[in-house]
Amino acid sequence: MDDMAYRVEEVARALRVGRTKVFDLIRAGELTSIKIGGSRRVPARSVHDYLSRLIAEAA
Template identity: 40%
Template sequence: MITGNKLLVSACEASEMLGIGKTKIYELMASGELRSVKIGRSRRIPVEALTAFVSAIEQEAA
């Protein structure tokens, strides 16, 4: 469970938040559908990017 007011989350945390697999998160980042930032050797996903991604797929479904 993710608690607090994090601004950036890991791929594992993002997969839990969205209810999809970690591999799919990496695919979405690689395709540019899900924005991420690189910090050192790690990739992190801004929480606002997760919100934007969900909004985009909701609009596609409508």
């Protein structure tokens, strides 16, 4: 099964940005996040949608 949600650090590594930038994107509503226990996770769909918006804006 493919990963359904990523840790903030994993998203940061995939986007080649820092953890702070990922938290900024979450606060700005650009990325959706959920809490599982005490851990913050970003659904894979949210990352995909964010990248799709960036690509559309660049076109």
